[in-house]
Amino acid sequence: MSDPSRTIAGVILLTIVTIEFGGWFLTKIARGQVPMTDFQKAFARAGHAHAGVLVILSLVGLLYVDLTSLSGFWLWVGRLALPVAAILMSGGFFASSAGKNVTQPNKFIAVLWLGATALAVGALTLGIGLITA
Numbered sequence: 080m081s082d083p084s085r086t087i088a089g090v091i092l093l094t095i096v097t098i099e100f101g102g103w104f105l106t107k108i109a110r111g112q113v114p115m116t117d118f119q120k121a122f123a124r125a126g127h128a129h130a131g132v133l134v135i136l137s138l139v140g141l142l143y144v145d146l147t148s149l150s151g152f153w154l155w156v157g158r159l160a161l162p163v164a165a166i167l168m169s170g171g172f173f174a175s176s177a178g179k180n181v182t183q184p185n186k187f188i189a190v191l192w193l194g195a196t197a198l199a200v201g202a203l204t205l206g207i208g209l210i211t212a
Contacts, residue, residue, distance in 0.1 A: 080142070080145055081145045084144060087141060087158055087159070088138055088141045091138055092138070094134060094165075095134065097130075098127070098130050101126070101130065102127065116180060118176060118182045118183065122176035123172070126168075126169040126170070126171075126172030126173045127169070129168045129169045129172065130165055130168075130169035133161065133168060133169070134165050136161055136165075137161040140157070140158075140161045140201065143205060143209055144205060144208070146212060147205070147209055147211075149208040153204055156201065156204045157204045157208055160198070160202075160204065161198065161202070161205075163194070164198035164201060165194075166194070167190055167191070167194025168191055168195060170190055170194070171189070171190035171191025171192070172191060174187035174190055175188040175190070
């Protein structure tokens with residue numbers, strides 16, 4: 080594994096502590112200790128789940144990116160788009176449902192879609208990079 084990929088993987092592993100905190104917070108929501116609408120509960124679960132799954136995908140992607148022939152800009156897209164997607168997608172779920180008695184997403188739903196775009200670009204870049212290596 081290259082030094083940049085190893086460093087990024089280390090940083091990604093450190094973010095797991097924040098995902099753990101989110102899991103603890105979800106237990107408070109489930110026990111009714113945090114008042115939320117059904118919509119907010121659903122988005123909190125979705126944000127937490129996307130964070131966990133996309134962090135794992137980011138780590139797997141880093142194992143593969145150094146096996147591609149990607150270079151320059153596209154190599155960095157292959158390294159960073161998936162972790163950026165994890166941040167943006169989970170953050171988009173949380174930010175777009177923030178507030179009291181919220182029952183539909185606010186304008187921050189756009190952050191979720193930016194994350195989905197980063198996920199698609201990262202997956203396509205990495206996939207094409209592996210196929211053409």
